Amino acid sequence: MLNVLFIFLYIGSISFGGGWAVVGLIKDIMISQNYLTFTEFKEILTAAQITPGPIAVNMATYVGYKYYGFIGAILTTFFLLLPPIIIMSSYLILKKSIKLKKKYFINSLALGTAVLVFTTLYSLGAQFIINFDIKAIILVLAIFILLIKTRIDPIFFIIGLGLIAILVF
Amino acid sequence: MTNIASKNRELLSIFYIFLKISGLTLGGGYAMIPAIERNLINKKLITEKEFFNLLSIAQSMPGPIAFNLSILLGRKLRGFWGAVFASFGVIIPPFFGIIIVASLIQVNSGSVYVAKFLNGCYIATVGLTSYVLYKMMKNINYNKITMPLFLFGVLFIILNKNLTFFVFLFLVLINYFYEKRGIDC
Numbered sequence: 001m002l003n004v005l006f007i008f009l010y011i012g013s014i015s016f017g018g019g020w021a022v023v024g025l026i027k028d029i030m031i032s033q034n035y036l037t038f039t040e041f042k043e044i045l046t047a048a049q050i051t052p053g054p055i056a057v058n059m060a061t062y063v064g065y066k067y068y069g070f071i072g073a074i075l076t077t078f079f080l081l082l083p084p085i086i087i088m089s090s091y092l093i094l095k096k097s098i099k100l101k102k103k104y105f106i107n108s109l110a111l112g113t114a115v116l117v118f119t120t121l122y123s124l125g126a127q128f129i130i131n132f133d134i135k136a137i138i139l140v141l142a143i144f145i146l147l148i149k150t151r152i153d154p155i156f157f158i159i160g161l162g163l164i165a166i167l168v169f
Numbered sequence: 170m171t172n173i174a175s176k177n178r179e180l181l182s183i184f185y186i187f188l189k190i191s192g193l194t195l196g197g198g199y200a201m202i203p204a205i206e207r208n209l210i211n212k213k214l215i216t217e218k219e220f221f222n223l224l225s226i227a228q229s230m231p232g233p234i235a236f237n238l239s240i241l242l243g244r245k246l247r248g249f250w251g252a253v254f255a256s257f258g259v260i261i262p263p264f265f266g267i268i269i270v271a272s273l274i275q276v277n278s279g280s281v282y283v284a285k286f287l288n289g290c291y292i293a294t295v296g297l298t299s300y301v302l303y304k305m306m307k308n309i310n311y312n313k314i315t316m317p318l319f320l321f322g323v324l325f326i327i328l329n330k331n332l333t334f335f336v337f338l339f340l341v342l343i344n345y346f347y348e349k350r351g352i353d354c
Contacts, residue, residue: 014334015231022233024330047270049287053191053263054198054233061267070268077264084232088240091230101349107310108344109225112337114305115322116228120199121302122327125295136292143296147203148303151211154203155193158293162195165289166282 001068004035005079008060013083015056022056035063056080135168179247180254186212187239187258192266195287198235200294201259202301205238214246221308229341235259314347 007029015022023045030036036044048058057077064076128136143157186208194200202224209215223245227237236259243255309315322340326333 013231015233046283046287047267049197049290050195050283051263051266051270052193052195053201053259053266054235056198056233057236057260057263058267061264062271065268065271073264073268077260081232081236081260084230084237085240087230087232088237091226092241092244101345104345104348105341106222106225107348108341109229110221110305110309111315111318111344112322112341113225113228114302114309115319115326115340116333116337117199117298117302117305118319118323119326119333121295121298122323124291124298128292128295136295139292140296140299143293144299144303147297147300151207153207154200154297154300155190157296158195158200158290159193161293162286162289165292166285169285169288 001072001075003033004063004067004072005075007033007035008063008076008079009082011056011060012080013087023059026056026059030059030063035067176247180250183243183246183251184254184258187243187255188261191235191259192262195290197294198233199301200290200297201235202238203297203304205235205242206304209242215242217304218308219245221305224305229337312344312348315344318344 011022011026011029015025027041031038031041044059044062045055047062048055051058057080060076060080061073064072064074068075125140127133128140139161143161146152146157147154187205190201190204190208194204206217206220210217210220220242223241224234224238227234227241230237236256239255239259240252243251243253245251247254318340322336325336
């Protein structure tokens with residue numbers, strides 16, 4: 001039990017960049033330490049996708065639940081989120097005493113973030129272009145333009161496109 | 170002076186906003202970003218500039234970005250308890266969602282309809298992520314080295330994912346000292 005909690009504490013503290021980068025990390029650690037088989041991992045990935053929220057949180061909850069029941073699920077989720085909670089709190093507390101030219105620092109963080117968003121977009125969407133998946137490319141562009149030009153709630157696109165996909169694909 | 174009852178109502182409405190967004194955005198943390206942005210900006214709780222500044226900070230900390238963002242936004246809106254209520258709003262739907270699904274997974278993973286539905290959600294997520302990228306790029310103040318740094322960073326991370334955080338740190342520091350130097354001269 002302590003070992004699993006330590007693993008999630010570790011994952012929580014090195015999971016920079018978010019999303020799929022973390023999924024790869026969890027996969028490597030969980031499979032190499034024999035907590036999950038590859039088939040189980042794929043099942044969890046499906047479960048993580050049909051439930052809302054960050055995938056890393058889904059994975060932590062699932063592994064905790066599978067091995068130690070409800071209390072285990074609470075503990076693994078909590079340990080995954082503990083490092084960000086500690087780091088964010090210390091950032092918010094120390095913010096005033098750090099001497100940085102805030103305007104430039106935020107702008108530099110924005111540049112770094114734009115790079116990470118671009119690489120996320122690349123790892124999610126490059127397959128559409130490589131496979132020349134016209135339908136998907138058109139839908140992506142349509143959503144992009146609608147998001148810029150209208151004030152429609154993005155949640156609508158996610159649920160809506162899911163339903164469209166059942167009918168069209 | 171605001172009384173305690175209306176303060177509690179505000180906290181509950183923050184909780185509800187984040188609970189709703191987290192509960193309805195299938196497709197992971199990145200899909201939640203534009204949903205949070207739209208909801209808060211439409212309700213005039215925060216400006217676009219403020220939102221993308223906080224997103225940059227959330228991204229530079231470890232942990233799920235939607236969770237980090239909810240703490241920063243909650244705190245900005247209503248202080249410490251705002252952060253607590255917002256982050257609980259984000260965590261509760263995935264937590265109970267996965268526990269319910271974990272008991273039913275055999276039923277769901279085989280269904281063709283579920284696979285198709287997820288495929289649609291995935292395409293939507295790509296669209297939402299491209300929108301986040303567009304907004305992010307729009308909110309940067311550009312200098313001479315911004316675009317070269319951007320291209321350099323993208324190339325390095327695509328070639329080797331293990332370097333992600335170091336490349337991120339490198340870009341932030343180089344750009345920071347470049348912009349600061351520009352002022353000193």
